[in-house]
Amino acid sequence: MSEVPNLDYIKEISGGNEDFEKKFLNIIQTEFPKEKQEYITFLESDNLEESAKVVHKIKHKLGILGLTGGYKLAIQYEEDLKYGNTKLKDEFHEILESVEGFILKIA
């Protein structure tokens, strides 16, 4: 993936409120790893319906972090999972890695 996560959206919402930005990033840093783990657990136990629900939540965070392409892929992947199709798994995992790396960088 050539897309790189960014904080443009968060800065737009915060209007320069640094306290909010800090608090918000803390929330993302807490929520994202949990959701990623939850997704993997469901996927490994072949519970694709539940993993689709977690992808639904992760999708929102991809949008927040400016990953437009990743967001679109997650929409498709969520739908595919509901029908038992995991063909976008590797691409989605690449996006997850990219987000995780970004989160660690800004921590």
Next chain:
Amino acid sequence: MKCIIVDDEGSARAIIKELCNTIPEMEVVAEFPNALEALKFLKNNQVDLIFLDIHMPKLTGVDFVETVANPPKIVFTTSDTDFAIEAYGYDFILDYLVKPISAERFHKCAKKIHNLFQKENSNLEKEGTLDEEDHLYINIDRRLIKLKFHDIQLIEAQGDYIEIQTRDKRYRVHSTLKKIKEKLPDSKFLQIHRSYIINFSQIVDIQDNSVLIERNVIPISRSNRPELMQRLNLL
């Protein structure tokens, strides 16, 4: 405008709260990670608006809407890009915001809400001035119920409450006889006892020191009796 936010994602709640902070008339009074906690809160608290996520575990936003009694205005928030609000057909669902919510879209929604509340308030005011002698409104469980004067049979004082009896219902309202008396037309209502006001036109008969209204025997106090007798169209 009192708002609550219901969303299982902390990040979504934080964004909506921050966006609400940019609208002076919006006050976020509470936020909940699930719909069940919000339902509990609404049992004892009144709000004007709920930002409600659709996809939540246990109880979804749609289940919530179908569960909550007398729902306030609702704005759905969703990550579904193809969401169709029309499918729900509830007039209290004002809008839906696709997450991540842009500041521009949120402000458009806030303007829509502002206009709607303004319109509703002005309609209420207009209604009040046009036919103010026909009816009054009582507040029951966050609902303003319109009672036409001619439907009211009697009003009984019960401690800190009054009970208003109409042909088919009884309403218990936190108020006093003195307060409601001020809202009622003297030509139609009369206080015949320290605990009772009656609708004069609903009297069935009068016997000694009591009045019969439908099947209710209402006592007449000695001090109120002369006025009652004076107003009777006695043959």
